Amino acid sequence: MATSYRCNLHPHGKTKDGKPIDTKLHYQYICREGKYQCIRNHGEDLRHKSSGNIPSWANESASNFWEEAEKNRLKQKYHDRQEARAYREFELTLQMELSLDDNIECVEKFLEQTGIKENHMYSYAIHERPARHDKDMINIHAHIMFDEHIIEKDRPLPTPEDFFKRYSKNKQGEPVGGYKKDRRFHDRPFLLTARKIWADIINEKLKENGIDERVSHETLKKQQADLYNKGDYENGDLLNREPAPKMDEIYRNPKLIEEVEAKIKQYELRIPDRKPLKEMDFIERNISLYAKDIVLRRAARQIQWNHKKRDEKFFKDKTEEEIKNILESPAVVTVQDIQEYLTEKIKASEEQIKKTNNEYREIKKTILKEEWYHSVAIQKMSGNEYKKRRKAYIEAKKIYEEEAAKDEKMLDPTIPNFQEKYMFYMFNLRKLKTDAEQKKASFEKLKRDCMERKEYQRIIEEIKKENEKKQKEIKVLMGKTKTLQKEIDTAKEILNDFRNIKPDTILFSEPLPKQLTRDNKINGTIPLKKLKACSYKGNIYYIFDGDKESVKGVRIGDDIIEGQVPVYQIERKQEDGKYYITKVKPTEEKQFLYKNKNAKTTNELKQQEPKATPEIKKASAQQEQRQSSALTNTIDRMIESKDPLIRLRWNEKENKEANAMEEAEKRLYEAWHPAFPPRTR
Structure with missing residues (x-):
């Protein structure tokens, strides 16, 4: 290492x-x-x-x-x-x-x-x-x-x-x-x-x-054996040595430093030692091992540098090719893309409505009725005193009223010591009434004093403005909820209209070539030119399944219809280690030339991912942006036209007339544009 x-x-x-x-x-x-x-x-x-x-x-x-x-x-x-x-x-x-x-x-x-x-x-x-x-x-x-x-x-x-x-x-x-x-x-x-x-x-x-x-x-011997097993003899040979000793003492001894420098120069000039390692004394042996380790590490770094330069050129070429493939990939929108996008949008909108409603309820709790303005203003001016006196008055009044309700019972002459008990009851009742009236007077006085102060009207206006601000906020939240609900209803309506349409139906695509070439990509990801090719009766077929006698593939030159090409069943036989095609027959299958989430071919083909360099990441981001823009633009046009059944004009049957064929080909191959037929209700 x-x-x-x-x-x-x-x-x-x-x-x-x-x-x-x-x-x-x-x-x-x-x-x-x-x-x-x-x-x-x-x-x-x-x-x-x-x-x-x-x-x-x-x-x-x-x-x-x-x-x-x-x-x-x-x-x-x-x-x-x-x-x-x-x-x-x-x-x-x-x-x-x-x-x-x-x-x-x-x-x-x-x-x-x-x-x-x-x-x-x-x-x-x-x-x-x-x-x-x-x-x-x-x-x-x-x-x-x-x-x-x-x-x-x-x-x-x-x-x-x-x-x-x-x-x-x-x-x-x-x-x-x-x-x-x-x-x-x-x-x-x-x-x-x-x-x-x-x-x-x-x-x-x-x-x-x-x-x-x-x-x-691991030990140097184990590392060397592992490298040899991998066929890396160049780096493996560098480990054919003893571990370098720790030589802290050389930093404190100028003479040892000179000896090490001399030994390094000797090894760099490939001059052998005068005597074998086992005959050297302890100091000589350590200096030799230490110097040899330094020289070998320098050699290892040079080898790594050479490999890095070679790899950089290789990856540069690969990167340029990958960037070209990414940027040339067409943006395609299918029914499945729309369904997934709208399903996520409905979920996100429902979460947003829930959040908005919670916010609405919290603000609604703080909105005051107009008749409460005065009480709130007095409460602000008096601190906790207004609330305290008002509570005391209400409690005293309640006690007095509860005691006064006992009057009829206390007038019963059959009660022992009736007169004495009644007089005591009336005395206590008057006392409770006086207490309630005093607390009311104190409460009312505080109220009048606050209302006579200069800042009273200012505080009332502040409360009013704050209340009006909150009312506007809840109106905005109500409007937001209605808008979100409308979007949800529209999205559900579009999903309902799509329920019987095949998920891989294309609604929009950037231009694809008229016929299949080796530069086209399986599922929009794997270039045909990276697959194995075979010829049969003047046609070239690209194979999906690798080294098998019965395989599937596509044929160069076939027409690309709705972003798909026919798939063929190919029978082969092996002679002298090579496969030769013996029979080809068409199947009912179609192969996508754009990214399709349900396609199995991509998983079956073992394609090594390119190194994610900054340039490739940038190109991928640009392609994703194009794809995202195509998707959102298609959905926006659906909603604006109030018609989700946006379909491409793929049907060549309506263009059988010779004078219309040229226009049909132009629409089909130069660019695919969504049509907006009027909805019938």
Whole structure:
């Protein structure tokens, strides 16, 4: 593969002398924080950094978390084991062909699909630098640090001591102590799975961006075998090598840089090594492999460039041919097109009526009667006070009236202590009446005070204008509903008139040729010249069914009638690997030369779709616009003429006279025009 790929998983990093590095310092180094904030490592620059699942006790600081992780590691080192680790780290090669945003999206997907984003504290940084020995390449890569503890979202731990405490369970089987560590990162199967995940993510993004290159997580030998099986020996030979070592140390050693440059020049001049690879020492061997990898990658890019230029010319020729075919395809309108269009239009109009009616009801609720203007104006002027006093008056009046209705019962002399109870009743009744009258007076006074204020009439006018505006709105909505309903009724009427007409009946078409040629298209999509052709008794037939003895086809030179040509049953026999026609007989079938949704031929013919270039998309859009315009214009003329039975003048029987034949041919072949016979009711 020409595109770089690396997906390595490391335990806690170590210094040159084998000691574990400080976790916090490593985080600050890859994220360019703390004392590393302003450094640029040999032209390497930080492009992006991010962290996730930071515990609350770290105060949203990844640096604080990794500092506590390092403290915990040191405790484990002195109490448990010497090789304690605080993190693991993925190193991922990103793609220079992708944008920074695309590369970030790839890293985020990798975190999701490996479970790190959901279950672990993580920090990652993206670095970028020019390739040291290849000016056309950019070295862009990501470092992902993550903690192995599986965070339980429903069991937050408040302190770092709790977080890093050893995991255990009580007698009831409930987790106690810290979080459990995820041991799957120790296993080789997980790394193999992660490598495939990363390759799939990168390849998906490359494909999404229209980039032909792909990466592979397989070994070089496996990739080479796959290419050889496909017959791609040119690219396969480039993989006949050992994987290149990681040579970060060369960027810190000028002498090694010179040796690598010299070795690259040697391989480019095809000068062999003085001794075989197995006899070289460690440094010599790594320099040789590293230089050879650079040279082979340059060669791979040159091969790809040559292929790209060749493909560009091929696709340019194909594109020009496809654009011509698209633009020359006639716009055709059939009964089925009309039926589908009107059915969708009815559905959309009914939805619009429903929406309009809901809007109408909502506005109708807010329209005020004229006698309500004064109350609404006073309510606006007094705030909530008017409503409050009016409600109090109504309630007091209701209580008084209910109590007054008991008068006859209280006049019954047979009631014990009649006089005493009646006097108490009357006293209470007068009290309720006074209360109701006072509340009424308060309510009326507020009303009079508001009506005497200067802004009263202005508010009344505002309410009136707002009301009139809403009334106009509902009139517009009513008119809109009536118009939509009228369109629905007209569409249903047209559909009803079409119910007994064959769906493939043509109502409109742009010009088609008089006779079938190899440039005509099956169902308006597949040019005849792309099908297999056979000759028989001086005629040329184009075959639909491929390598069969009994096939169907069409004959060059047949008359095109109503956009269709006859289909023939063709019998063949095979001799010396070739087919020869033995018999041809006509059938009752017709083959469409325009797009027809119900045609089966297009599915039977395995036609490879052309590459959707911007030019082809533009031509397709122009053709779709012509088709759409033809459809809508035909329907508009139906509605305007109040006659849906627009038919083409296909019937040659009415033109048998010799002096009328020329005019009939002119109508039939130069352009198809819809006729509008008057409707009889």
